Amino acid sequence: MDVMIKAIDVNKEYRRAGAIIRALADVNLEIKSGEFVIIQGPTGCGKSTLLNVLSGLDIPDSGKIIFDGENIARATEDRLARLRRMKIGFVFQDFNLIRTLTALENVESVLWPTVLRTSEIEDRAIAALRDVNLLERKDHFPVQMSGGEKQKCGLARAIIHRPRVILADEPTGNLDPESEKEIMDLLKEINKDSETTVIVVTHREKLTSYGDKIVKMKDGKIQSVK
Ligand SMILES: Nc1ncnc2c1ncn2[C@@H]1O[C@H](COP(=O)(O)OP(=O)(O)OP(=O)(O)O)[C@@H](O)[C@H]1O
Ligand SMILES: [Mg+2]
Structure with a gap:
């Protein structure tokens, strides 16, 4: 398998009230x-x-981040924005849906503005919603959906542009155990079917069973990789 992302000697500190916090240490x-x-x-x-x-949302103090063969630790903001738009799908703990848009429009919005035809965007959004078993809710607004449904919409939005990598920060943090399983199973399915790299951040020990690779962190350091 090719290397998708490599972090090399990465450090990141925050200063707060005179104290230095090593958020990432070597x-x-x-x-x-x-x-x-x-x-x-x-x-x-x-x-x-x-x-x-x-993902280039933040810049390390030192070290390299090689993303798909390119060191992004020193890339310009324009370059990073383009890379995120083309290659990454983001999934958020609090879903980040736009409340004035329907499920279908929320998914489509990733592709706006675009050179694609309106019908092509709609076809792709419908396919993405079908992939996550949410097609029957396509005309619902976020307020009309359960937490699990909102996160399925978040997943459809993350895959519509066929990214190389999906990044999910506590994607099940606001969900009940049943919806948590459904979302993790869907992420696994997307990973297997489209060979999309998936990176899930969680504090829950239980979810490590989903990983091909399990990275354990403590105090800004990687403790183990299995
Ligand atoms: N913008 C910031 N300014 C100052 N300190 C920060 C900032 N962002 C993060 N930190 C500190 O850096 C450390 C790592 O934070 P981070 O958010 O990466 O942890 P986390 O593992 O994601 O935690 P959680 O499970 O609560 O989301 C923490 O001590 C945090 O307080
Ligand atoms: Mg966090």
């Missing part, structure tokens, strides 16, 4: 194309910081 990690990776650890250990530097 982090090295290799993620292969098509892998399902779980990054697990207690609150404050640096999981979100790591996910953010892996």
Whole structure:
């Protein structure tokens, strides 16, 4: 398998009230194309910081992030925005749906503005909603959907542009156990069917069973990779 993302000697500090917090301390990690990776650890250990530097949402103080062959640790903001738009699908703990748009429109919105035809966008959004078993709710607004349904909509939105990588920060943090299983199973299905690399951040030990690779973090450091 090809290397999808590689972090080399990555450091990131925050200063707060005179104290220095090492959010990432000499982090090295290799993620292969098509892998399902779980990054697990207690609150404050640096999981979100790591996910953010892996996707170019945040810039490390030192070290390299090689994303699909390109060092993005020093890329321009324009370049990073383009890379995220083309290659990454994001899934959020609080879903981040636009409340004035229907499920279908929320999914379509990823492709606006675009050179694609309106009918092509709609076909793709419908296919994405079908992939996550949410087609029957396509005309519902977020307020009319359950948490699990909202997150399925979030998944459809994350896959419509056929990204290389899906990044999910606590994607089941606001869900009941049944919906949690459904969302994790869907992520696994997407990972297997389309060979999309999936990286899930969670504090829940239980979810590590989904990973091909399990990365355990503590105090800004990677403790183990299995
Ligand atoms: N913008 C910031 N300014 C100052 N400190 C920050 C900032 N972002 C994160 N931190 C600190 O860096 C450390 C790592 O934070 P991070 O959000 O990556 O942890 P986490 O593992 O995602 O935690 P959680 O499970 O609670 O989401 C924490 O001590 C946090 O307080
Ligand atoms: Mg976090």
